[in-house]
Amino acid sequence: MRITYACPACQATTTLDGIETRETLDCAACGAVLPISADAFAGRGTDQPARLTRCLVCPSLELFVRKDFPQRLGLAIVVLGLAASCVAWANRELVATFAILFGTALLDVTLFFLMPDCLSCYRCGARYNGAGATGKESGPSAGGREFGGFDLETHEKHRQLVARTKRLTSDPTHP
Numbered sequence: 001m002r003i004t005y006a007c008p009a010c011q012a013t014t015t016l017d018g019i020e021t022r023e024t025l026d027c028a029a030c031g032a033v034l035p036i037s038a039d040a041f042a043g044r045g046t047d048q049p050a051r052l053t054r055c056l057v058c059p060s061l062e063l064f065v066r067k068d069f070p071q072r073l074g075l076a077i078v079v080l081g082l083a084a085s086c087v088a089w090a091n092r093e094l095v096a097t098f099a100i101l102f103g104t105a106l107l108d109v110t111l112f113f114l115m116p117d118c119l120s121c122y123r124c125g126a127r128y129n130g131a132g133a134t135g136k137e138s139g140p141s142a143g144g145r146e147f148g149g150f151d152l153e154t155h156e157k158h159r160q161l162v163a164r165t166k167r168l169t170s171d172p173t174h175p
C-alpha cells in the first residue's frame with residue numbers, strides 16, 4: 001500500500017510505499033517521524049492483504065473511497081477539447097465541433113472508470129493506494145472497517161473542526 005500525505009511538520013508532500021510493513025512514516029524533506037501504531041492495520045501478518053483501519057497521519061477514523069483520478073488531467077482534457085472545438089466552430093466545421101466535444105467528454109468518463117480506487121482522509125487529505133486500501137479485495141469477514149464513498153456531512157464536520165483548531169491555536173487570548 002502506498003501513502004501520499006502532507007507532512008504535519010513541514011507540509012511537504014511525501015509518498016511512501018509498503019506502509020503495511022513499516023513501523024514509521026518518515027518525511028523525506030524534514031525527517032519528521034510519525035509512528036504507525038499496531039492497530040492501524042487489520043489482518044497484519046496474515047495471508048490476507050493488510051487493511052487500513054484509520055488514517056496514519058492525523059489519525060482520524062473517517063476515510064472515504066474515491067477515484068485516484070488526477071483532477072488536473074481531467075480539467076486539461078476538457079480545456080483542450082473546448083479550445084479545439086472552438087477552432088472547428090470558427091471554421092464552420094459543425095460535425096467536427098460536436099465530435100470533439102463528445103470525444104473529450106467520453107475520454108474523461110472512460111479515464112475516470114479505468115482509474116483505480118483509493119482511500120482519502122477527510123481531515124488531513126492523506127491518500128492511500130494499492131491492495132488493502134479500499135478493502136474490496138478481501139471479504140467482509142476479513143475484519144476491520146469498510147469505508148464508504150464521499151459524504152458531504154462528514155467532510156463539513158472535519159472542515160469546521162480544522163478551522164476551529166486553527167483559530168484556537170493562532171489566538172492565545174481565546175479561552
Ligand SMILES: [Zn+2]
Nearest residue numbers: 007010027030
Ligand atoms: Zn516534513
Ligand SMILES: [Zn+2]
Nearest residue numbers: 055058121124
Ligand atoms: Zn488523516
